[in-house]
Each structure stands twice: as structure tokens, then as C-alpha cells.
Amino acid sequence: MTRQITTERAVERYLNERRADISESTYYNHSSLLSQFIEWCESEGLDTVNELDGFHISDFKLYRRDEDNINSVTLYNQMTVLRVFLRWCESRDLVEGLAENILMPVPEDDSRNTMIDSETAAQILQFLQKYEYGTLKHVVFSLLWDTGFRIGSLRAVDLGDYNSEEQYIEVRHRPESETPLKNKYGAEREVNLHEWVCDVLDDYIRMHRHDVTDDHGREPLITTKQGRPVHSNIRGHINSVTRPCVYADQCPHDRSPDSCEAAQRRDTAQRCPDSIPPHAIRRSAITAWLNDGHTKELLSDRMNVSVKTLEKHYDARTESEKRELRREEFGME
Structure with a gap:
């Protein structure tokens, strides 16, 4: 017989088990999102995690998207956290088949749009x-x-x-x-x-x-x-x-x-x-340092980020900005 457990208790056990294996920031993010999930379950009259079905997960996703008005990247990240939690629940025989059936939102790549110059x-x-x-x-x-x-x-x-x-x-x-x-x-x-x-x-x-x-x-x-x-x-x-x-x-x-x-x-x-x-301040700051002509290798040490990750996620310069910087470096003005 499946053990009955409240959503709050399931989240508490999940976070306790994972705390030693994840960073403090990851723990904080998971705890924050799952606390909102607990509140939503309570508002929907869901007493135990065992009651959850695919419609509930879909309703929560729509609630976060429409009522809380979050963007697609944030929604994708939050539903990813929920999916990890549901996989843990499945491993404990608390729910069945929910994690893989989540219809995940398609995130827009706004990593280069959320910036300040x-x-x-x-x-x-x-x-x-x-x-x-x-x-x-x-x-x-x-x-x-x-x-x-x-x-x-x-x-x-x-x-x-x-x-x-x-x-x-x-x-x-x-x-x-x-x-x-x-x-x-x-x-x-x-x-x-x-x-x-x-x-x-x-x-x-x-x-x-x-x-x-x-x-x-x-x-x-x-x-x-x-x-x-x-x-x-x-x-x-x-x-x-x-x-x-x-x-x-x-x-x-x-x-x-x-x-x-x-x-x-x-x-x-x-x-x-x-x-x-x-985090967008971090991305913006790195881009500003790059625009000032500092090398990626030096910034990698200063900002504690690999050159590969810096190039992929933090270098938000346009091709025109890169070209102008090369012109200055080559003395072509």
C-alpha cells in the first residue's frame, strides 16, 4: 500500500536528502519554488502528495505563468525543479508517471536581453x-x-x-x-x-x-x-x-x-x-569589462568563470562591438 504523506512533509524530506549534494544557491532555489508549490496545493485542497495527477501539475504551471506573470525562462527553470522533486517522489513510490509527462515550457533565450550597459x-x-x-x-x-x-x-x-x-x-x-x-x-x-x-x-x-x-x-x-x-x-x-x-x-x-x-x-x-x-548585473559587468578590452583569460580568474562558460553565457557583446574593439587593438583608427 502506498504510504500517504503530505506535500509539505515530502518536500521537507526531499530537501533534507539533497542538501549535502547541492550548492547553497541550488538549495535555496529549490526550497523557494517548492514552498510556493506547497501553498498552491493547500489552496487547491490537496492534502497529500499522493493525490497529484497530471492535471494538477498542468494547473500549477498555468498558475505560475498567468497569475504570477513570470517569463518563459523562469517558468522553465521552476518546472525543472518541480520535475526533479516529482522524480524523487516516484523513487519513493509516492506518485507515478508524473515527471516525464510534464509538458515543459519552451524558454526564450533572454540571457542576452536582460542587461544594462x-x-x-x-x-x-x-x-x-x-x-x-x-x-x-x-x-x-x-x-x-x-x-x-x-x-x-x-x-x-x-x-x-x-x-x-x-x-x-x-x-x-x-x-x-x-x-x-x-x-x-x-x-x-x-x-x-x-x-x-x-x-x-x-x-x-x-x-x-x-x-x-x-x-x-x-x-x-x-x-x-x-x-x-x-x-x-x-x-x-x-x-x-x-x-x-x-x-x-x-x-x-x-x-x-x-x-x-x-x-x-x-x-x-x-x-x-x-x-x-x-545575475544580469554579473553578465552586464563581464560584458562591460570585455568592451573595455580586457582579455577573457584575466576575466575568467577575476569573475570565477571558465573561458568556455564566459563565451557561451556572459559575453553579450554584439558583433559590431567586437569588430570595433578589434579595430582599436589593431590600431586601425
Whole structure:
């Protein structure tokens, strides 16, 4: 007889079993999406995971697409997570034949469309310099734009990892105290900072950084009143400062400031359509460095990404931009 188990309990067991085998960011993504799936199941009156059938999975996909208004790439990624979970359920004889029968959405390749150029980044930095100087928002955007850090790398940095005098940050893998790096010890490195970033960071530490420790007694570089910020906190700051109604004082969608603020407070998927998620800042920063003529090999070390992956996923330069850069390098002007 098939064991009856609630969806919440099944998700809890799935995440517990997988935690040791996946990165912290992957665990966070799976936990976030599956929490929404649990809430949806409860709203539909589904008490156990055993009740799920193909129509339920299809309804959840339509709900995420239509009610939550997420794009095709996000929907594809979320349904991929759900499919992995359902495969786990099948391996435990809780459901049967659901995973392989999911009709997956076809993602559009928007990896090169969700970008900001150097001029837009400069406009955002000018706004922050004038109205948010030395705040957490200012230092988070400045660091992400200058270093191309992943969120996990940014929140992993301690106060003692920052060398103001020599202007660099040391990135370290500390899984035992809940700040692992995606590429583990291979991601450890020292990253140089521009002087202007250090000026912002020094003033943030002096004026706005909370003198707190995290649950492991460490002193984070960037902080909230509670300690080390969570991923969603950093995402929220980036979504906020990259809204055109914030840095350019204009809304492309003719929304009122109040409605924009309300959208910002909701789930990340509900962010302003023209705000930029943190990983797109990383992609944009790498592209900007490439446009400045820096080699892929040097950027590979700085950004902790292989040259092959950089070329495939992070080099968003147009062919015209590449041609103009070659013209400059060859002295053909």
C-alpha cells in the first residue's frame, strides 16, 4: 500500500536528502519554488502528495505563468525543479508517471536581453551617489558592478576579508558556517577593487554598517540589523535600484510610484519588468569589462568563470562591438 504523506512533509524530506549534494544557491532555489508549490496545493485542497495527477501539475504551471506573470525562462527553470522533486517522489513510490509527462515550457533565450550597459550603470551609480550615498543599496550595487560577484560570493565576505589600504577583497569558501561558494575552494581568490568602490565601501562601514555578528560569530562585510543578509534581501535591493522610476525618475509602464513600490515588496518574479536581477548585473559587468578590452583569460580568474562558460553565457557583446574593439587593438583608427 502506498504510504500517504503530505506535500509539505515530502518536500521537507526531499530537501533534507539533497542538501549535502547541492550548492547553497541550488538549495535555496529549490526550497523557494517548492514552498510556493506547497501553498498552491493547500489552496487547491490537496492534502497529500499522493493525490497529484497530471492535471494538477498542468494547473500549477498555468498558475505560475498567468497569475504570477513570470517569463518563459523562469517558468522553465521552476518546472525543472518541480520535475526533479516529482522524480524523487516516484523513487519513493509516492506518485507515478508524473515527471516525464510534464509538458515543459519552451524558454526564450533572454540571457542576452536582460542587461544594462555601462551608461545605464553610470546613471544608477550617479543616483546612488546623490541620494543613497554609503547605504547598503549603494555598496551592494557598486560591488556587484565592479566585481561581477555572484550573490553567494558577496554575502560570504567578512569585514576582515576587505583590505581598504591595498584595495581588494578576499573571497573564501566557508561551508561550515553557511557561506559556501558555488565553485567551492576553486572560487577562492583575491579581487582588486577600483578606488571609487573602496571610497563607497569605507564610508558604508563608517556610517551605515551594523556592528553585528552572524549566527557563527563572524562579522559580515555587508549587514542588516539581524546580521548577514539573506539572498532575497540582496535581490530586493538590486531590483529596487535598477527600476527606471528610481534612477531615471520615469516609468516606462506609466505606473504610479506607489504601485511600483507595492510590486517591489512582492515576490521577486513580480519585480518591475524593467528592473535587473542580480545575475544580469554579473553578465552586464563581464560584458562591460570585455568592451573595455580586457582579455577573457584575466576575466575568467577575476569573475570565477571558465573561458568556455564566459563565451557561451556572459559575453553579450554584439558583433559590431567586437569588430570595433578589434579595430582599436589593431590600431586601425
